[in-house]
Amino acid sequence: MEELTFLDLVILQRIEPGTVMEKFGPKINSQFFESANILATVKQKGYIDFKTSHFGNSEVEVTQVGARMLEVADEKAKEAVDNLDLAILQKIVAGYKDPEDIKNELNIRSGDLALRIHKLVKQDLVSYSLRNIKISLSITEDGFKKVGSIKGEKPPEEQIMVSGEAQPAETAAPVAPTEAAPAGPVKLDSATKRKAKMEYYMENFRKNPKQLAVYIIGALIVVACVLAGIYFVFLKK
Template identity: 70%
Template sequence: MEELNFLDLVILQRIEPGTVIEKFGPKINSSFFEAANILGTLKQKGYIDFKSTYPGPSEVEVTQLGARMLEVADEKAKEAIDELDIAILGSIVKGRVDPEEIKDELNVRSGDVALHIHKLVKQDMVSYSIKSGKITLSVTEDGFKKVGAPKVEKPAEEIIVTGEVPKEAPPAEPVKLDRWARMKAKWEYYVEKFKKEPKKLVIYAVVLLLVFLIAAYLLLFFRMGS
C-alpha cells in the first residue's frame, strides 16, 4: 500500500477494455512518452500488464492487484470524513496542490494520502486536473466550508532603529541653603528623629543637664578659688 499514490488511482480508473498504450496519452492530457512512462511505472508496481498483439498496438489491462486497489479506494470513499481528510483539505487550502507535497507536509504514507484524496474527490470536496503526468488539486465549495479559510499570521511590527542616542539631561546643580535654612532643616531632622525614638530624647536631655550642671559647678568653683 505504501507504493500506491493518487496518480496511480487516477490512471487505473481511466483504463478501459481495449485501451492501448499508443492512444492513452490524450486520456490523461499527456504526451505519448509521458503516458508510456506512467504506465511503465504502474506495471512495475504490478497494477497493470501489457498484452502485445504484434504487429498491432500494445493493449493495457488492469491486474487483480490493480483492481483490488480500486475496490479498496471505493470502499474507503464511503466512510465519513475524518481528521486526516480535514488535514488534507487544510493543506490544499494553504496551497499544497500536489499530492506529494501533502504527503511530505503531513508525513503520512503515500497510500493513505492517495485513498483519502480519492475519498474527498468522490464526496465532492476536492477536484483535480491532470496534465503532463502531474496532478493538481483544488478544493470545492463544500471542501472549503469544511475547513474554512486558513489563518493568516499577523506580521510582527517593524521596529525602526535610527541610530540616534537620546541625549541625557545635564545633572541638576545642588541647591544652596542659607544659614537659617540649614538650621531649620537640622531642627526638623532632629524633631522627626526624636518623634520616632522618644527614649533617645530623654537620654540626650539628661546628658545635656549633666553637662550644664558640671559646667556650672566648675565655674562656681573657680570663682570661689579666686
C-alpha cells in the first residue's frame, strides 16, 4: 500500500480483459517504450502480471493484489470529504499539479495520497490528465466551491436574546430626611466650648506627637519657674 501511487490506480483501471502490452500505449496517451516501462514497474509491485498469448503478444492481467487495491480505492471514494482531502484540494488550487509535489509538501505516504486523489476524482472535485506517464491534476468547479465554502465559513455568532418586555425600573433607595439648617448663629455654653477646644488640641497632638512633647516640656519649665519664685520669696522672709 505504501508504494501505491495514483498513476498505478490509473493503469489498473485501464487494463481490460484482452489488453496487451504492445497496444497499451494509446490507452495512457504514451509511446510504446514508456507504456512498457510503467507496466514493468507496476508488475514489480505485484499489481499486474504478463502472459503470452497465442499471437505472440504479452497479455496484461490484474492480479488479486491489484484487484484488491482497486476495491480499497473505490471503498475509500465513498467516504465524506475530510480535512486531509481539503488540504489536497487547497494545494491543487495553489498550483500543485504533480501528485509527487503534493506528497512532499504535505509529508504523507504515497499510498494515502493515491487513495485520496482517487476519491476526489470519483467525487468530481478533481480531474487529471495523463500524457507521457505524467499525471497533471486540476481542480473542478465543485472542488473550487468546496475549498471556497470552507474558507468562507465563520464561527457561529453568539445569539443575544432580546426580550420585548420592559425591564422593571430599579427601586430607588429612600432618601433620609435631612435636618433643616438653623436660621441663625448657634450660641454655645462654656462647657461645650471647653470640650470643643480639648477635642481640637487632642486631634492636633494625635497628628503631631512632637508638638505634644514641646507643650509638656514647656509646661514643666513654667512649673519649675513658679516653684523657684516661691522658694526665693520664702527664703527672703
